[in-house]
Amino acid sequence: xxxxxxxxxxxxxxxxxxxxxxxxxxxxxxxxxxxxxxxxxxxxxxxxxxxxxxxxxxxxxxxxxxxxxxxxxxxxxxxxxxxxxxxxxxxxxxxxxxxxxxxxxxxxxxxxxxxxxxxxxxxxxxxxxxxxxxxxxxxxxxxxxxxxxxxxxxxxxxxxxxxxxxxxxxxxxxxxxxxxxxxxxxxxxxxxxxxxxxxxxxxxxxxxxxxxxxxx
Amino acid sequence: xxxxxxxxxxxxxxxxxxxxxxxxxxxxxxxxxxxxxxxxxxxxxxxxxxxxxxxxxxxxxxxxxxxxxxxxxxxxxxxxxxxxxxxxxxxxxxxxxxxxxxxxxxxxxxxxxxxxxxxxxxxxxxxxxxxxxxxxxxxxxxxxxxxxxxxxxxxxxxxxxxxxxxxxxxxxxxxxxxxxxxxxxxxxxxxxxxxxxxxxxxxxxxxxxxxxxxxx
DNA sequence: CCTTTTACTTAGGTATACCTAACTATCTGG
DNA sequence: CCAGATAGTTAGGTATACCTAAGTAAAAGG
Ligand SMILES: [Mn+2]
Ligand SMILES: [Mn+2]
Ligand SMILES: [Mn+2]
Ligand SMILES: [Mn+2]
Numbered sequence: 001x002x003x004x005x006x007x008x009x010x011x012x013x014x015x016x017x018x019x020x021x022x023x024x025x026x027x028x029x030x031x032x033x034x035x036x037x038x039x040x041x042x043x044x045x046x047x048x049x050x051x052x053x054x055x056x057x058x059x060x061x062x063x064x065x066x067x068x069x070x071x072x073x074x075x076x077x078x079x080x081x082x083x084x085x086x087x088x089x090x091x092x093x094x095x096x097x098x099x100x101x102x103x104x105x106x107x108x109x110x111x112x113x114x115x116x117x118x119x120x121x122x123x124x125x126x127x128x129x130x131x132x133x134x135x136x137x138x139x140x141x142x143x144x145x146x147x148x149x150x151x152x153x154x155x156x157x158x159x160x161x162x163x164x165x166x167x168x169x170x171x172x173x174x175x176x177x178x179x180x181x182x183x184x185x186x187x188x189x190x191x192x193x194x195x196x197x198x199x200x201x202x203x204x205x206x207x208x209x210x211x212x213x214x215x216x
Numbered sequence: 217x218x219x220x221x222x223x224x225x226x227x228x229x230x231x232x233x234x235x236x237x238x239x240x241x242x243x244x245x246x247x248x249x250x251x252x253x254x255x256x257x258x259x260x261x262x263x264x265x266x267x268x269x270x271x272x273x274x275x276x277x278x279x280x281x282x283x284x285x286x287x288x289x290x291x292x293x294x295x296x297x298x299x300x301x302x303x304x305x306x307x308x309x310x311x312x313x314x315x316x317x318x319x320x321x322x323x324x325x326x327x328x329x330x331x332x333x334x335x336x337x338x339x340x341x342x343x344x345x346x347x348x349x350x351x352x353x354x355x356x357x358x359x360x361x362x363x364x365x366x367x368x369x370x371x372x373x374x375x376x377x378x379x380x381x382x383x384x385x386x387x388x389x390x391x392x393x394x395x396x397x398x399x400x401x402x403x404x405x406x407x408x409x410x411x412x413x414x415x416x417x418x419x420x421x422x423x424x425x426x427x428x429x430x431x432x
Numbered sequence: 433c434c435t436t437t438t439a440c441t442t443a444g445g446t447a448t449a450c451c452t453a454a455c456t457a458t459c460t461g462g
Numbered sequence: 463c464c465a466g467a468t469a470g471t472t473a474g475g476t477a478t479a480c481c482t483a484a485g486t487a488a489a490a491g492g
Contacts, residue, residue: 007449039473256480439487450478457470
């Protein structure tokens, strides 16, 4: 036995993430996110249903209790890996996603515990996303996208919903990282950019970009 | 592309290790070491030959230049992983083999470099085996098994050729770890045990066990 | 020298996870 | 209300890496 579960883990991880945006998750969204063909995903979904990890409701799938538990475990490992990579090995936050996406499947429960302990049980990944504890519990902060703030509103960056290295580099270069305070100086009309003030500097941010930044 | 090379890596790693004992490596020895059936190994060998990673000579295979290079890269990653696990994450030396055996395939060149740098470019794994540098070069110490020492001979433990957790725990409990000085007090005749002195204590060691401990 | 054991390969089959092409159902706009 | 677009599945096929059973070749022993 001891089957290789890395593909299943990858599917559950994707479903979990996509569920946060829209519920349930359609075959095509999942296929796009995993960069696979819809038939491949369709087929795998059948296996996941069979294993009791997802339920097929109306126009898509959603995680079962067990699927959710497994997804959270993968996400815990992913985020702990990211922290290991940044905090201990000195990676930058734009370099860790792909690496962690492989590591998460190669890490044992033992190692997961050791990483957490060595890092002092961090609550978030370098991008500000919560790390579930061993029971899948985590603090869900009430956040809103920076793009929804009005002129003169202030917020503290909680997380950055982005994985693209180029984008993350760009954001870091502006100092737009978790725990930093941002003030919106101006909101251009007709979906135009936001003028934001971060640690003394002023920048123009596109709406698209601003929507990825979650503040509280 | 970006094919998954983990199975190939695992084969090359095994061939490399077995080559150190006997050259060339037979199908059956490889099958036994990898815990696979001989036909599976036979088949994979064909693929490795085709890829130019091994050569089939007389009664077995041996690594080509390229196969050797790839094997050393895997071994570097394995041993660096072990060091990460012991030195940074606090694992004991008997807990790291299997973990490292999975990690070695999930680690990028980037991460390999970062681990090495973070640990100050360690020369050996926790079991005393040399870590090849980026070009595959490492210091090969001239060692002999502890079992070959005569009464009153002294030696410093360089490495322990063993992976079994139980055995490693036992050896650690006696203080038989790299860099420790051992003195052979007595060698029982007819393949009997050795009486050794380690940091003030005296122990009887079977020949089989003693042969796994390499000293200089 | 021939028989038995051992070592290795061939043949045929399984499971997993992907693909493209083709079909079907469902939604949408005119 | 129906034509076309969109979404999903079925059908059929590939690659990889494993297996057992059967066959063959080489080594060893009497
Ligand atoms: Mn992943
Ligand atoms: Mn993250
Ligand atoms: Mn290995
Ligand atoms: Mn080792």
